[in-house]
Amino acid sequence: MHIQxxxxxxNLTKIYGKGCNLCVExxxxxxxxxxxxxxxxxxxxGNVSFELYPGETLGIVGESGSGKSSLLKLLNFDIxxxxxxxxxxxxxxxxxxxxxxxxxxxxxxxxxxxIKNHIIGIxxxxxxxxxxxxxxxxxNIAENLIMAEWRNIEKIRKKISELFEKTELPxxxxxxxxxxxxxxxxxxxxxAKALSNNPIILLLDEITNGLDVSVxxxxxxxxxxxxxxxxxxxxxxxxxxxxxxxxxxRTIVMKYGRIVEVGLTDQxxxxxxxxxxxxxxxxxx
Amino acid sequence: MGYVAVxxxxxxxxNACKLLIYQRIKGNSKPLEIRQIxxxxxxxxxxxxxxxxxxxxxxxxxxxxxxxxxxxxxxxxLRSYRTTIERLGYSLPIDTKKMxxxxxxxxxxxxxPGGQILGPTSDYTLRLLDFNLINESPQKRKNxxxxxxxxxxxxxxxxxxxxxxxxxxxxxxxxxxxxSKNANGFFDITRQSLTFPASRxxxxxxxxxxxxxxxxxxxxxxxRGYGDIHPTVGELRVGYVPxxxxxxxxxxxxxxxxxxVTEVEVIAKFEDSEGQPKFKLGYGLCFGHNETKAISMAVLxxxxxxxxxxxxxxxQEFVLSHIDGIESMGFCNHYKLxxxxxxxxxxxxxxxxxxxxxxxxx
Amino acid sequence: xxxxxxxxxxxxxxxxxxxxxxxxIAVPGYQVPFSSRELPIARGWGTGGIQIxxxxxxxxxxxxxxxxxxxxSVNAVNIKKFINAVTNVKITTDTTKxxxxxxxxxxxxxxxNENQILVxxxxxxxxxxxxxxxxxxxxxMHAEADYSRMWLYLYEDIVTYREISxxxxxxxxxxxxxxxxxxxxxRWDIKKLNMAETLYIFGAGREKRIYAIPPYTSVEPLEFExxxxxxxxxxxxxxxxxxxxxxxxxxxxDDSKGKRIYMCSDTSYCNxxxxxxKVLYKR
Numbered sequence: 001m002h003i004q005x006x007x008x009x010x011n012l013t014k015i016y017g018k019g020c021n022l023c024v025e026x027x028x029x030x031x032x033x034x035x036x037x038x039x040x041x042x043x044x045x046g047n048v049s050f051e052l053y054p055g056e057t058l059g060i061v062g063e064s065g066s067g068k069s070s071l072l073k074l075l076n077f078d079i080x081x082x083x084x085x086x087x088x089x090x091x092x093x094x095x096x097x098x099x100x101x102x103x104x105x106x107x108x109x110x111x112x113x114x115i116k117n118h119i120i121g122i123x124x125x126x127x128x129x130x131x132x133x134x135x136x137x138x139x140n141i142a143e144n145l146i147m148a149e150w151r152n153i154e155k156i157r158k159k160i161s162e163l164f165e166k167t168e169l170p171x172x173x174x175x176x177x178x179x180x181x182x183x184x185x186x187x188x189x190x191x192a193k194a195l196s197n198n199p200i201i202l203l204l205d206e207i208t209n210g211l212d213v214s215v216x217x218x219x220x221x222x223x224x225x226x227x228x229x230x231x232x233x234x235x236x237x238x239x240x241x242x243x244x245x246x247x248x249x250r251t252i253v254m255k256y257g258r259i260v261e262v263g264l265t266d267q268x269x270x271x272x273x274x275x276x277x278x279x280x281x282x283x284x285x
Numbered sequence: 286m287g288y289v290a291v292x293x294x295x296x297x298x299x300n301a302c303k304l305l306i307y308q309r310i311k312g313n314s315k316p317l318e319i320r321q322i323x324x325x326x327x328x329x330x331x332x333x334x335x336x337x338x339x340x341x342x343x344x345x346x347x348x349x350x351x352x353x354x355x356x357x358x359x360x361x362x363l364r365s366y367r368t369t370i371e372r373l374g375y376s377l378p379i380d381t382k383k384m385x386x387x388x389x390x391x392x393x394x395x396x397x398p399g400g401q402i403l404g405p406t407s408d409y410t411l412r413l414l415d416f417n418l419i420n421e422s423p424q425k426r427k428n429x430x431x432x433x434x435x436x437x438x439x440x441x442x443x444x445x446x447x448x449x450x451x452x453x454x455x456x457x458x459x460x461x462x463x464x465s466k467n468a469n470g471f472f473d474i475t476r477q478s479l480t481f482p483a484s485r486x487x488x489x490x491x492x493x494x495x496x497x498x499x500x501x502x503x504x505x506x507x508x509r510g511y512g513d514i515h516p517t518v519g520e521l522r523v524g525y526v527p528x529x530x531x532x533x534x535x536x537x538x539x540x541x542x543x544x545x546v547t548e549v550e551v552i553a554k555f556e557d558s559e560g561q562p563k564f565k566l567g568y569g570l571c572f573g574h575n576e577t578k579a580i581s582m583a584v585l586x587x588x589x590x591x592x593x594x595x596x597x598x599x600x601q602e603f604v605l606s607h608i609d610g611i612e613s614m615g616f617c618n619h620y621k622l623x624x625x626x627x628x629x630x631x632x633x634x635x636x637x638x639x640x641x642x643x644x645x646x647x
Numbered sequence: 648x649x650x651x652x653x654x655x656x657x658x659x660x661x662x663x664x665x666x667x668x669x670x671x672i673a674v675p676g677y678q679v680p681f682s683s684r685e686l687p688i689a690r691g692w693g694t695g696g697i698q699i700x701x702x703x704x705x706x707x708x709x710x711x712x713x714x715x716x717x718x719x720s721v722n723a724v725n726i727k728k729f730i731n732a733v734t735n736v737k738i739t740t741d742t743t744k745x746x747x748x749x750x751x752x753x754x755x756x757x758x759x760n761e762n763q764i765l766v767x768x769x770x771x772x773x774x775x776x777x778x779x780x781x782x783x784x785x786x787x788m789h790a791e792a793d794y795s796r797m798w799l800y801l802y803e804d805i806v807t808y809r810e811i812s813x814x815x816x817x818x819x820x821x822x823x824x825x826x827x828x829x830x831x832x833x834r835w836d837i838k839k840l841n842m843a844e845t846l847y848i849f850g851a852g853r854e855k856r857i858y859a860i861p862p863y864t865s866v867e868p869l870e871f872e873x874x875x876x877x878x879x880x881x882x883x884x885x886x887x888x889x890x891x892x893x894x895x896x897x898x899x900x901d902d903s904k905g906k907r908i909y910m911c912s913d914t915s916y917c918n919x920x921x922x923x924x925k926v927l928y929k930r
Contacts (some may be wrong), residue, residue, distance in 0.1 A: 368686070612690045619689065619690075619692050623721075626716065627815035628911075633814065
């Protein structure tokens with residue numbers, strides 16, 4: 001049976017610096033670098049292609065500098081790619097861009113914002129990237145609802161309360177600013193915000209970094225529950241294989257901006273094929 | 286009823302204007318001559334023509350007299366006179382290599398081709414009050430001039446045609462990062478509204494007519510550490526440059542006179558996009574003799590070329606939006622105008638909020 | 648005035664301003680940059696409004712200038728004096744007789760018609776400036792109609808104060824497209840902007856922006872369904888002179904004990920009512 005992927009990514013390349021036509025050729029795992037010797041540019045992602053299937057949780061692992069965080073930022077339109085195609089196959093997208101299959105990277109910034117707000121939710125590694133620290137925690141969530149044309153304060157606050165409940169945040173603190181919250185709570189506010197407009201795709205970037213082990217476990221639990229409740233398709237970036245093991249079904253291994261191995265998570269962790277994956281798995285066990 | 290509604294604004298305004306004139310002349314001294322102001326307060330004139338952005342020393346002197354020496358008001362009068370003058374055309378870019386130099390120094394090199402020329406500068410004066418000036422007699426002045434000129438013999442002195450520019454020497458060595466040449470002509474800030482990011486041509490124009498103190502404040506913040514220009518004065522020159530205009534319907538050009546300007550080039554080290562260490566140039570030029578302004582301008586020009594602006598002196602929108610003396614002074618003073626309608630509106634909000642808070646506490 | 652063009656500005660400058668006005672009318676609520684000449688009146692003292700008036704005015708126009716609703720206020724007197732000196736046009740205090748009315752902080756109480764133009768002086772043209780200092784960023788927001796942060800600002804206000812705390816300068820949505828600063832008019836006057844017969848032109852001289860509301864354009868104050876826009880409430884007070892309780896009132900401290908009295912902010916309208924009442928009384 002053929003299942004249509006919800007996300008298709010084709011030949012995504014992101015080069016920082018002036019770039020040249022040798023950049024992709026000169027970099028990657030076989031050259032052991034992501035800096036082009038010819039022009040000194042940094043190739044964060046080179047020819048990256050993959051699919052995400054409905055309801056799937058896909059892990060992306062790799063060391064820092066492997067390009068995994070750039071990849072997530074590209075998918076959330078935070079940065080512009082150098083080359084590449086990005087498709088989301090979902091009826092909800094047609095309301096924003098029409099019925100034709102279009103490369104989402106080519107949309108204008110207004111359309112991109114609509115997609116970010118209605119289809120994609122993101123949780124960043126650092127809460128200050130995803131939250132306005134001087135605006136109340138509830139206000140941070142309200143911003144997304146406002147973007148979706150909510151214009152009733154009572155209804156907005158009711159929805160915020162629901163999201164607080166769902167992400168196990170204390171409702172009586174919704175008018176406080178997130179800068180007064182602990183790291184774990186800030187991540188929960190980010191998750192609540194990401195969920196506010198019922199996204200189809202959730203992007204998670206190293207969301208348990210720097211948190212206590214017990215807090216980490218509760219956040220992972222929360223993600224797992226939300227995944228089932230909302231039938232989300234999730235891409236989770238992490239350098240922590242235990243996070244990948246707990247949450248994902250399939251995993252992509254990245255090095256120097258390239259995908260070096262793709263497979264079922266169990267398989268990758270138990271029987272890694274690529275030498276780099278073997279190194280990665282062995283060093284963390 | 287104790288209150289009488291304010292009426293007769295017209296009369297009050299007219300009286301206020303008369304009182305201002307009276308204030309200036311009531312001391313019964315000899316009327317200040319325009320020539321006196323242009324001759325003796327020439328540095329003040331230079332500030333006014335620069336900030337008023339009109340090279341008209343006599344009119345600047347008149348403005349100084351009329352405003353009792355208020356620099357903001359005098360520049361303002363000159364600037365608003367300028368706006369009524371028809372724009373006939375643009376001159377050719379002035380060539381400061383052709384400057385008739387009265388002062389020229391470089392801090393970057395001990396010796397420079399053509400030599401360091403100190404010229405008339407207050408840099409080395411002792412800042413002591415000279416009480417002799419209280420009763421300065423015309424005879425004393427004459428004696429000083431005679432004494433000063435007696436040993437100077439200009440007839441057998443060989444004046445150089447031009448002085449080479451220090452930065453040209455560095456440029457020839459490939460040590461200088463080249464800015465854009467502005468091939469598409471220049472932006473005229475008096476005819477077009479500034480939008481950001483502004484071109485370098487627009488940025489330099491705004492600074493050239495900015496208020497000296499405002500420019501100094503921002504440049505100083507950068508020099509002190511809120512920024513990292515660490516400038517070296519490559520060259521500072523003061524003197525007179527000829528201004529040429531195109532002769533209509535011909536290929537020729539003609540000179541329409543010369544203007545006194547101060548020009549500064551500061552050199553700052555930075556890395557280009559390929560990580561190569563290079564020098565970049567900060568450029569400052571203003572009407573008249575005003576070294577503080579020209580250096581500040583050059584430092585800010587360098588600072589605003591920063592690839593990743595972090596400090597306010599590197600933020601082009603911030604710098605260019607806040608340095609015009611005439612605009613900022615006008616807006617500052619407008620707060621003296623009545624605002625009682627807006628205040629009433631705010632009062633209404635505050636009272637309602639107070640009433641509600643009282644009710645909640647009950 | 649000797650040595651100066653009619654209307655002070657040279658004709659090329661006036662033409663530029665008129666072109667920008669036309670653009671502003673074509674895109675209601677959009678801030679059109681213009682070069683903004685210096686005037687012999689200081690920045691912040693109505694130079695945007697004056698430039699608009701000077702570029703539109705002809706010898707047959709009749710001009711009214713008010714500040715805070717009052718024809719006699721110092722700013723209004725000063726501007727009238729200047730415009731009259733450089734144009735020699737007729738000056739009136741009667742709203743219904745003026746062809747151009749220049750104003751600061753008020754819209755007259757009497758209804759204006761299609762043959763009149765109201766020129767408003769603007770200190771801060773950017774409604775989004777309250778939360779975003781960068782001009783580059785606010786222009787992007789307008790271009791993309793990205794207004795969620797403006798609404799978020801109002802949300803936070805409600806959370807903190809239980810109502811929107813903005814006094815004057817209440818942001819409005821023009822033609823369902825651009826959020827616009829209506830200049831510091833009280834909320835009382837906001838409703839007069841909606842579907843008006845009169846052309847409103849806004850000028851910010853220091854910030855170098857012109858914007859406009861053409862006749863019969865929808866202008867809505869930003870509000871939530873359950874936290875609606877409301878105008879100033881004078882709690883039933885009346886004008887001590889004409890007795891009106893349906894006009895915007897100035898609150899005046901009458902004695903050193905803080906006793907308050909109220910008077911119409913629109914002084915020419917108040918006078919008109921007074922005269923008609925006296926006439927009635929004499930009869």
